[in-house]
Amino acid sequence: MPSHRAPAPPPDPADDDFPARTAPGCTGLVELDAAVSRCRACPRLVLWREQVARARRAAFADWEYWGRPVPGFGPADASLAVVGLAPAAHGGNRTGRMFTGDDSGDLLFAALHAVGLASQPTSTHPGDGLVLNGVRVTAPVHCAPPENRPTSGERNTCRPWLARELSLLTGLRAVVVLGGFGWQALLPALEAAGHRLPRPRPVFGHGSHVVLPGDDDRSALHLLGCYHPSRRNVFTGRLTFPMLVDVLRHAARVSGLSR
Template structure:
């Protein structure tokens, strides 16, 4: 699978039309038809969810994949679910989002110098993409990073899955990834040489499993985002 996108707008349109992974296509469309009872009156997006944020972002936030009743419903990353509630509140608190909530695509939210994306753009069953699905989807992330390269200075990776998926994409895009590859950890901070100096920061994912148990607190998340904001030159 290749893409001829030369702008992020073109890339986002191409992403939203992808049908490369039969299992993910079937699942996302099934969820969009059956729906959750609390959203029964809504029309689900039910397609791959593109990245969100300005084309000249200095900071990228990389998650895992859209949630079945979050991004798969609303059509925007981390929008309309509990994980997004935590993430956007933190982005707002550190000055990277225009408002603390994200409930639908047309709610007026804008991001300051920040783009949110994921290595997998379709909602996967049980939130677990297969390695083959991750690898097939990597062309979209690689193209996105290439288009952001002139301005991109830092990446916050939410969770080990995103970290592991991102490193080979960065290496293919020309950044020098150390050997052995740096391991994911909350608070990890690695500086990569390459087309531009790139700061790679690790943060526990904003999943309910982490936020409800206190493994990831709002203060912990905000600390990583503030550090990323600083090294990205968005202070």
């Protein structure tokens, strides 16, 4: 007998399972990015990002803040991904582009340009002419969190977006992970995307380099650790511009973007 059961309603962006129900069905990065930008699954993050967008910082009083989740940025055929932590309150949350409009992004894009992976050394706003060459920049949490600290629950809720993004990057050969939080968040996302992880799981460190084996459907994947280009890390000298450039240059080589 034919079933007369009504189809399930589409997921509501405010439901906590919106990422888990929506991400797997996205067939391309354009669709995925649009879905990410509608997400309201984490009430604390929604409240914070919208509050920041209303209040603004005095230096950006004339800006119309993005105030929504920030999708990844870069081409669909990227062979290298750079994974950070989350958008900055007055950076990506303001501009709508990952790592754009804050000190961390200033250093990252200058380094990408120095290695030949970005068309210009600055990233100020969408439409500024920046083009990434074979690189996709993203994060495990897509909303700006209070004090730059997402909770583990927020990270886990957001994970399906990153897992699907990684699976859609079919030519991906290397990932640079900026900071320990990003490293810990990336590993289960890689598993969800179908990659095999060694046991015990690899530990984060600046200069870490782990190779995940390939199979019939995908190439081996190189994971490279790098300290996050946060203001504190740069101010204390824990991460210098040459250190960041060295990691990105190594990543460009193993991903086939340079020789």
